[in-house]
Amino acid sequence: xxxxxxxxQQTLSGxxxxxxxxxxxxxxxTAALMAEGRSVVTRVPDLRDTRTMIRLMEIxxxxxxxENGKLSIDGSTVNNPEAxxxxxxxxRASFYVLxxxxxxxxxxxxxxxxxxxxxxxPVDFHLKGLEKLGAKITLESGYIIAEAKxxxxxxxxxxxxxxxxxxxxxxxxxxxEGTTIIENAAREPEIVQLCEYLNTMGACIRGIGTTRLxxxxxxxLHSADIDVIPDRIEAGTFxxxxxxxGEITLNGVIPExxxxxxLNFKEVGCNVSTTSNSVTIAQADKIQPVDMTTAVYPGFPxxxxxxxxxxxxxxKGSSMITDTVYxxxxxxxxxxxxFGANIKVENNTAFVRGVDALVGAPVxxxxxxxxxxxxxxxxxxxxxxxxxxxxxxDRGYEQIEEKFRSLGANIWRKNPIV
Ligand code: UD1
Numbered sequence: 549x550x551x552x553x554x555x556x557q558q559t560l561s562g563x564x565x566x567x568x569x570x571x572x573x574x575x576x577x578t579a580a581l582m583a584e585g586r587s588v589v590t591r592v593p594d595l596r597d598t599r600t601m602i603r604l605m606e607i608x609x610x611x612x613x614x615e616n617g618k619l620s621i622d623g624s625t626v627n628n629p630e631a632x633x634x635x636x637x638x639x640r641a642s643f644y645v646l647x648x649x650x651x652x653x654x655x656x657x658x659x660x661x662x663x664x665x666x667x668x669x670p671v672d673f674h675l676k677g678l679e680k681l682g683a684k685i686t687l688e689s690g691y692i693i694a695e696a697k698x699x700x701x702x703x704x705x706x707x708x709x710x711x712x713x714x715x716x717x718x719x720x721x722x723x724x725e726g727t728t729i730i731e732n733a734a735r736e737p738e739i740v741q742l743c744e745y746l747n748t749m750g751a752c753i754r755g756i757g758t759t760r761l762x763x764x765x766x767x768x769l770h771s772a773d774i775d776v777i778p779d780r781i782e783a784g785t786f787x788x789x790x791x792x793x794g795e796i797t798l799n800g801v802i803p804e805x806x807x808x809x810x811l812n813f814k815e816v817g818c819n820v821s822t823t824s825n826s827v828t829i830a831q832a833d834k835i836q837p838v839d840m841t842t843a844v845y846p847g848f849p850x851x852x853x854x855x856x857x858x859x860x861x862x863x864k865g866s867s868m869i870t871d872t873v874y875x876x877x878x879x880x881x882x883x884x885x886x887f888g889a890n891i892k893v894e895n896n897t898a899f900v901r902g903v904d905a906l907v908g909a910p911v912x913x914x915x916x917x918x919x920x921x922x923x924x925x926x927x928x929x930x931x932x933x934x935x936x937x938x939x940x941x942d943r944g945y946e947q948i949e950e951k952f953r954s955l956g957a958n959i960w961r962k963n964p965i966v
Contacts, residue, residue, distance in 0.1 A: 552935040552949060554926035555958035556908050560794035562955050563826075566783045566801050567593040567946040568617070568776035571641075571851075572738040575715045576745055576774060577601050578644040580621040581610060582652050582719065583749055585771030592619040592776060596943040600639045604631060608645065623771065626652070633659040633690060639943070643671060643712065646694060647720030650683060655695045660687065669874075673713035677704045681717070681724055701726030701765050709734040709759065709844050715742050722751040724765040733761045736845040737805045741777050748772040780805040781851045782945060783827065785920045788855040789952070790829035791818045792862060792928040796955055797828040808848050812838055816859070837865035837902060842873050854880040854921035861889035862928060863902035870897040880918035883911040887925050887933075908933040916944035923948065927957055 568591035578601075580587040592598060592614065602619070605612050608629060611622040629649035636642040636659040649656040661671060675685050675692065681699040685692060701724045704717060714734040719742075721728035733739070735757055743756040749769040754762040778801045787806075790796040791813055803810065803822035810820050810827065817832030837860060842850040850873035860867045861884055871877050875896035885891055887906040892899045908931035913919035919941040926933030935941075938961070941948060949959045 549936065550938050550961050550963050552923070552938050552941070552959065552961050554908065554923070554933040554935070556927055556929040556931060556933060558793070558927070558956050558958050560790060560796050560927075560952075560955040560957060563797035563799055564786060564951050564955060565799050566778045566786070567591070569738055569779040569781070570595055570597055570944050571711070571736075571781070572741050573598060573776045574601050574641040575644045575719070575738070575742045576776065577605060577619070577621060578648045579719055579742060579745055579749065580771065581605065581608065581623050581626055581645065582648045582723065582769045583771040584624045586620055586622040587771040588773040589619045589621065590617060590773070590775045592617050593779065593946040595946055596939065597639050597641065600635060601641065604635050604642055604645065607632065607635070608649065629653045629656040631658040636661050640669065641712070643674065644716060646674060646692070647678070647716035650678065650694045650696060651699060651720045651723045654697055655693070657691050657693050660690055660692050671712075673706055673708070673710045674716045677706075677713055677717040678720060680704050681720055681728065699724035701728040701763070703729045703731070705731040706733065708732070711736050711739055714739050714761070718743055718746065718753065718761060718763060721763040721765060722746050722753070722769060723767065724763075726765055728763040728765065730761040730763070731759065733759050734844065735759060737777055737780065737802070745772065745774050748774065777805070778802055780809070781849060781917070784809050784849070784852040785855050785924065785945070787813055787827070787829050788852075788859045788924045789927050791816060791832055791835070791859055792924070793831060794956070795828065795830040797826055799826045801825060801827055803827050808846055809852060812840060812848060812856070816863070835859065835863040835902070837863040837867035837900075839868045841870040844873065850874050850877060851917050853877060854917045855924050857881065857891065857898050857900060858884060858921040858924040860900040861887070861891065861903060861906060861925065863900070866899065866901045868897055868899055872896065879914035880921045883914070883918070883922055884925055886911050887929050889925070905930055907931055910934040910936070913937040913940040916940050920945065923952070923959075927952065927959070
């Protein structure tokens, strides 16, 4: 299995292109299943998760081709509304086929996702929402079976503005009979783009970007093309490295999507400037400790919590980082402590006491964003870091070593068996 090696403390400089957003492209791909016809999606990041979703598209019968960031999905041939355990267990976002395939076929069978490295991650909001739309839901041998001749518009009030449930229900409701209102909807840019895409396909969704979505059901959707928004989480990961190691520019971003993140980097002492489509960050002389609490958009994203903890390990003082979205998401902490960091976790808060330096160490990836925090720490640490289980990184980061190498980092990948 591949490992990533880093010889740390190299100064970073130059610019890097940010890829399309993983969390935007995955639901867009499943939305394309709702139409008969060929949809072309551009700026698609070549990630393990994208490839897994393409496999799932093909299993349900879609015809796909993927080359140079351009993905074509033909939904005309879709004929098998079933997402098997083998795929769902490797990528929970497979659950995004639930709403679209139910809407199109009146029946869908999707493996129930299990827990994951950061807690139980239930899907009850998705299922309750579909039930409210009139679906009959049963559980059979680990699979959710949802059935409905035609879904019926209704009012749904989410207990929490879940990204996945908002996306799934918006897709299902797009072709329901009558109007659906989703209260407490997620407002993440990836959900905004999904709703805008559905509208391009012929859906009628109002209130996009607010907590109240109004969806007037239409008979059918047609295929449509779309260019995926840039990945704000990949961008935030590069900002964390820039804050510690030099001056770098991220191109092809939407700075507005990073507003709360940029604010925090400024508080740390970094110089951050933006243009309409780029962000430049210059290393802080001294990393100031900044407490941070994750929140739903427009708050600080939970997907950057691990990278923030990595940054704070080198702050001149103590900080508290609380995750209100995923309470158990701290598997990176024991690994970061292997670099000599001083972090303790109590409930959903990491207490970080800044240290003078990190020292490279062998560490292990546990999930996508935890892995990213290990790369940030490894880049800043003295000496060599060896990261194993890097398939987690490949799920969500496109060419991460190449990108960091182009900025001056000494980072490479090796398969120790070859
Ligand atoms: C998505 C992102 C993930 C990100 C997360 C929060 C994708 C593919 N993944 O995950 O990277 O970290 O948003 O921004 O876009 N919840 C329930 N019941 C449900 C659904 C969610 O209790 O049915 C809870 C979760 O346990 C969690 C919170 O709601 O505590 C938020 O989860 P949600 O927004 O649904 O995350 P995902 O869509 O799974």
